[in-house]
Amino acid sequence: EKEKMGKKRSAKKRKTPSVVDHNVDHNRLEHKKKRQKLENNSTGVKDSGSDNTKNETEKKNKSKFVKQKQLQSAKTKKTPSTSSNEQKQQHQQQTASLASRLKKSRGTAASTPPPPEWSGVGKRVPQKMFLTPNDDGDDFKSCHEECYKGFHWEEPKNLPQSLHTSFESSFHDLNDSGLFLYDIVQPGRKRLSRTYVTRTLVGCPGSTYRYLGLRLFSHPWCDVAENGDALVGGNKNDKEGSSLIKLGYSQKCASSLLQIGNINTTLITRTNSVLKERISPMVKPRGLVGSADYTLTLINRMEPTSIKRDLKNENLFGLGKTSVSWHKDSGLQDFSSIAVYHTILQDEGNNRYDRDYEYDNKSLKNGKGSQNNTPWRVALRVAGENNAKTPALAVPLPGGSLYYLLDDFNHTREHAVLSGSNQLRYSSTHRVAREGCGTWQYIRDKCDSVLSSCRYIIMSASSTAVPEKRDSKVKESDLSTAKRKKMMVKEVRAHQQLITEIEFEWLRQWCIQGQRHARLHPFWHRPIERLQESYKQLERFSLIAIRILKDSSMTVEKKTPGVSEDIFDVMIEGIEERMRLRVAWHERLQDPIFASLPPETQPFNCPVLDRTTTDKKCEMTEDLHGLINNLRKWRSSFVNQKEGNFGRDKATIASGGQENSSSPIRKKKKNNAKHSSSLTKKEQRKVASNWKNMLSIMGKN
Numbered sequence: 001e002k003e004k005m006g007k008k009r010s011a012k013k014r015k016t017p018s019v020v021d022h023n024v025d026h027n028r029l030e031h032k033k034k035r036q037k038l039e040n041n042s043t044g045v046k047d048s049g050s051d052n053t054k055n056e057t058e059k060k061n062k063s064k065f066v067k068q069k070q071l072q073s074a075k076t077k078k079t080p081s082t083s084s085n086e087q088k089q090q091h092q093q094q095t096a097s098l099a100s101r102l103k104k105s106r107g108t109a110a111s112t113p114p115p116p117e118w119s120g121v122g123k124r125v126p127q128k129m130f131l132t133p134n135d136d137g138d139d140f141k142s143c144h145e146e147c148y149k150g151f152h153w154e155e156p157k158n159l160p161q162s163l164h165t166s167f168e169s170s171f172h173d174l175n176d177s178g179l180f181l182y183d184i185v186q187p188g189r190k191r192l193s194r195t196y197v198t199r200t201l202v203g204c205p206g207s208t209y210r211y212l213g214l215r216l217f218s219h220p221w222c223d224v225a226e227n228g229d230a231l232v233g234g235n236k237n238d239k240e241g242s243s244l245i246k247l248g249y250s251q252k253c254a255s256s257l258l259q260i261g262n263i264n265t266t267l268i269t270r271t272n273s274v275l276k277e278r279i280s281p282m283v284k285p286r287g288l289v290g291s292a293d294y295t296l297t298l299i300n301r302m303e304p305t306s307i308k309r310d311l312k313n314e315n316l317f318g319l320g321k322t323s324v325s326w327h328k329d330s331g332l333q334d335f336s337s338i339a340v341y342h343t344i345l346q347d348e349g350n351n352r353y354d355r356d357y358e359y360d361n362k363s364l365k366n367g368k369g370s371q372n373n374t375p376w377r378v379a380l381r382v383a384g385e386n387n388a389k390t391p392a393l394a395v396p397l398p399g400g401s402l403y404y405l406l407d408d409f410n411h412t413r414e415h416a417v418l419s420g421s422n423q424l425r426y427s428s429t430h431r432v433a434r435e436g437c438g439t440w441q442y443i444r445d446k447c448d449s450v451l452s453s454c455r456y457i458i459m460s461a462s463s464t465a466v467p468e469k470r471d472s473k474v475k476e477s478d479l480s481t482a483k484r485k486k487m488m489v490k491e492v493r494a495h496q497q498l499i500t501e502i503e504f505e506w507l508r509q510w511c512i513q514g515q516r517h518a519r520l521h522p523f524w525h526r527p528i529e530r531l532q533e534s535y536k537q538l539e540r541f542s543l544i545a546i547r548i549l550k551d552s553s554m555t556v557e558k559k560t561p562g563v564s565e566d567i568f569d570v571m572i573e574g575i576e577e578r579m580r581l582r583v584a585w586h587e588r589l590q591d592p593i594f595a596s597l598p599p600e601t602q603p604f605n606c607p608v609l610d611r612t613t614t615d616k617k618c619e620m621t622e623d624l625h626g627l628i629n630n631l632r633k634w635r636s637s638f639v640n641q642k643e644g645n646f647g648r649d650k651a652t653i654a655s656g657g658q659e660n661s662s663s664p665i666r667k668k669k670k671n672n673a674k675h676s677s678s679l680t681k682k683e684q685r686k687v688a689s690n691w692k693n694m695l696s697i698m699g700k701n
């Protein structure tokens with residue numbers, strides 16, 4: 001207690017002086033302030049001029065202070081704008097299309113480097129051999145990891161039972177609806193051939209898939225609006241699939257198509273998870289992988305070797321019979337993944353897939369097998385020059401398996417389907433088609449845009465003629481501006497390109513597949529009719545342009561403002577391209593393979609293309625060769641009128657300034673000028689070039 005009391009007393013002693021000192025200092029400060037006030041008052045009374053100067057200095061200081069504040073506020077205002085610009089840039093980078101980011105960071109399919117050569121080459125496996133997971137366990141694993149990294153599969157037991165049931169019921173219903181057809185394709189632009197498998201295309205409304213010179217038209221896997229787009233948020237009273245039934249699909253077929261669309265959503269989710277796990281950590285930049293938003297699926301129905309006797313052998317590696325030979329899937333987005341579900345059935349009536357199908361490994365190794373033990377297999381090889389060094393893989397997958405070709409796998413590897421002995425195989429290949437072309441929405445919007453932009457040609461057709469007397473000082477630009485010339489050329493080129501695209505990429509592709517194909521695709525009936533109407537409108541526009549060119553070539557009085565040699569060139573080049581393609585299609589239709597087909601699957605005539613008679617007022621002539629000759633004549637006369645006389649040549653000067661029409665030099669010059677004026681500018685550049693002569697001289701030396 002004494003110690004506590006002593007501590008308290010010492011603390012009080014310490015506090016008291018500090019408080020006293022603080023009070024003393026405070027009093028001193030107040031005393032100084034009073035003195036300063038008294039001094040200021042006394043000086044203010046004595047000198048008023050100093051007060052004015054002080055006020056002026058205070059005002060200046062205030063103005064400087066205000067300006068500084070304004071500058072600071074301006075700076076503070078600028079900083080958020082810069083940050084907002086950065087945010088905009090970040091947003092643009094985030095919203096940039098995946099394709100552009102992939103192209104910038106990882107290149108394209110053509111620039112993708114090939115996979116490395118397998119480290120086991122020359123050690124155990126000789127050339128032109130293949131590996132299987134059962135015979136070559138360790139070698140198969142190492143080769144798969146080094147050279148075929150993007151190939152991944154999931155066994156049936158790891159997939160939900162609902163997925164198996166949905167796929168199998170859809171395959172069965174689509175087959176009952178008769179949607180599986182053979183395709184007549186033209187591989188390598190050679191003789192036509194029929195595919196060994198029947199197939200059908202299902203996808204987003206209006207999607208198509210082009211391969212080996214043939215365009216496949218899809219069946220929609222969702223409800224459709226009147227304009228052909230996918231129906232989003234339709235009438236609640238309408239049942240799902242009612243729009244497909246209105247188009248002409250049966251109830252059974254419509255439900256199976258919708259089921260395929262639902263399955264596609266499931267496969268997108270599964271593929272993205274596999275990409276995130278297996279591919280994203282290995283690519284640079286990390287996580288930048290291709291799309292797996294599948295837009296269509298090609299469903300194949302393959303018969304076994306016991307039924308299909310005319311299947312070809314795989315001769316490169318001795319793998320046996322092939323239902324689908326070596327190939328890369330074409331027409332897809334770069335770095336996009338592919339998902340394939342396949343099921344194997346004992347017969348058409350049994351929808352259960354055979355998971356416990358046994359096979360003989362030795363017979364597989366030799367590429368042979370009896371009719372009771374050869375399974376369906378997926379074969380893989382490296383495309384290009386490295387395929388001779390790296391062995392191929394032959395993977396026997398049980399029915400109900402789901403396998404993937406991930407990211408850039410399709411760029412540098414090829415795959416094939418090796419036929420089984422007895423079982424029927426269905427496969428659904430889900431893909432990401434290229435954007436911006438090959439859909440009904442694309443060609444529909446293009447037709448609307450081009451047909452609505454013919455203002456300058458119509459203005460030229462209805463414009464008044466040029467006055468008879470024209471001042472020599474008046475320039476060509478005064479009669480028709482450069483903008484008008486440019487826009488007229490642009491319009492004519494767009495119309496000629498579109499009429500060629502509609503004819504050869506849509507209408508002829510539709511008609512060559514026969515009436516049965518047309519009957520089974522009710523979604524496309526209205527789009528094809530609209531394309532035929534657009535074709536007629538484009539023909540009428542072409543006739544207007546041809547009439548303008550003809551009138552402009554007659555006399556100066558009928559010359560239309562804005563017409564130039566470029567319009568003649570565009571028309572000549574467009575019609576020549578169309579004539580060349582028509583010759584190729586005529587040869588294609590003469591192939592004997594079509595005569596062997598049933599009448600319902602043979603090509604049929606298109607109403608707007610295969611006409612017996614033509615209405616000259618609204619339809620173009622079928623004699624494109626004669627039309628091209630006329631256009632060349634009109635171009636020649638147009639150029640000659642524009643340039644006037646050919647000028648005085650050496651023969652004229654030698655004759656004392658009088659023209660000598662009989663001079664051989666004069667005649668030759670006129671003939672050369674007429675010939676060159678009938679050629680397009682591209683043709684004139686080729687004629688003027690001496691490159692071919694130089695090559696021939698170099699070859700002789």
